[in-house]
Amino acid sequence: MTENAVLERMLSEADPAPTPRDAAPDARALATRDRILRTSTAPSRRRVRAVGWASGLVAAAACAAVAFTLMMPTGAAVAGTPSPLAFGESETVAEIVDAAEVDLAAVPGPAEPERHVRAASWTLSLDDAKITPQFSVLTWNADLSGRVVMYAGVPYESTDAVANNSAEVRSSGEVTMDLVMAPGEFSTPVPEAPGASHDELMAALHAFGMPDSPNAFEVATAITSLIEQWTLTNAQHAELLSIVENTAGVEGLGIATDRLGRSVLGMRMVSGDGDASNVLLVSADTGRIVGLETIALRDVGGAPVGAVTGYRMWGLGEGAAE
Template identity: 30%
Template sequence: MADELELLRGANPVPVDGPHFGDGPLDHRAERHLDRLLHERATATATPATATAAVPRRRTRLAWGLAATAVVAALVSALLFTGQTTAPAVAAPRPLVVQTDSSPVPLKELAERAERAAADNAPALRKGTHVQAWSLAMSDKKPPITLPIERIVRWHADDSHTEIVVATDPRHPGRPVLTDEDGEPRPVEDGHVLSEQTYPRSWSDAPPQSPPPTDVAGLRAYLQEAAYSKTALTTGELLDAVGSLLGTWTLGARESATLAQLLADTAGLKPLGQVTDRLGRRGQAYVLDLPGTREMLIMDPATGAVLGLETTFTKAEPEYGVKAGDVMSYSAWMR
């Protein structure tokens, strides 16, 4: 057993002091050691187990209790004893990095760019959304686990809408993806449809179901109503409300310009510089520091459209296996 453990440690693509934190491929040395472990020791393997893992919603904590131990053990067993070397990512993704040589663009300037880009009023507002998202599952004294999904919502002429949720991770195309479909934590194939459901017409016209206004004061009131708040929203609450808006609407040029102006008039958002988001798009980053977390808003530098929103821990929570710098959640919106 000691030999197997040493080989496994040597093949580990994510050593404790490694720089890639799970996002990089195995080097040649690790591949050789892992191949030796998987094939030369095959006669000593046990019956394959079913790999499992778990996943929560944003800003929630999932307590697995004793079941978490079996989940991690089963995942390791299945990956070692079935010949599968493309393990799903079980660590928190790395936060986006701002280019050190880039110049921050003030939100006021970005809002002016967005206003100019909206002169021809194209593209137009569209009800429906397309988003790729990551969320972090945490449990007491167990490693955090991420769930990456892609969600598409399309509205129909009769005001019904269809929502499709697929398990996929653009960082690791083709690899198994973690899911808690049907309440049973386990990995599934990349592209696996988690749910596909059509909903009837909603008779409510309350925000965010109603179209967003194209004036700043109206949009601020709209987002406050969407957040079910009777008082003015804090900047953190405003960003949450923006996520709710983008979960229903794909903003047009005019709406994006209005939102950019609203954000420019909001205190607390600090420009950092240029980032490349998880879909390979260049954007400008604006951050809001909150107790224990940092919100990073990524916006298109030319049109002011919101590309993504990332929440990162700034304080370690050892009881949940979370370190400062781990990503709690991330959303990347597309047209």
């Protein structure tokens, strides 16, 4: 099955209609499909993050509703946009990575990389003043078969500061999409489990589009693309953090509470064009990379300065999405 065909299936699963499955897509469906393909395969320089096909897989079910909404530069969210995370006193990148390595050595993690990822993200809609989180469970196999199930989160007001920062992001349990992929239908640049060495993980990051001489923003983008397809071991997370530490242009932030109520430390990277920043979130309890928040630094592409333009979290416990 071609990538276009899988995307058309996803749109059908996400928004079922009485129209027969084998009917030709109408103009609206074609326009939606084309918009997904444009943003997945040829992102502009102002994209929040470069997404591979499988990352787009998780987000595509809500693509028709996803849009940038406005937030004042002071950080007061409006029109369904979450407030940025509030970080405490800054720490250096070396301090963050050193602490994470201690936690990674002490806390149990997966024995080997797993083709199973549970994630939570924001679905920003211009049609709804409330913030609507979305949960996903992706499972795939060596033969490139798999399944992705999407769950609606419980909407809340953007003005609700407690909800923004104190574990008020939770699933409603409502399934919004359940897509089963036959062997060969799942697409990934890293079909075999990556190793834990520096060279092996660098090869995996390059496979996800990281250039030969990446800036810190590009490193974070590739790392999170890898994490969206693989649940990695603690040793692999430690090596990825070492790669981040040894990349120029990374700023250490303090501690914060993420939108699932977890204690996290942040490391910020600015894009090469200066349009956006990525904040990589590291668990203060396990040392694992557990999230990414992207913020607009310039008023471009409809996203004003200070707007949160993307947010994903990983490492959810069993049952958190359901």
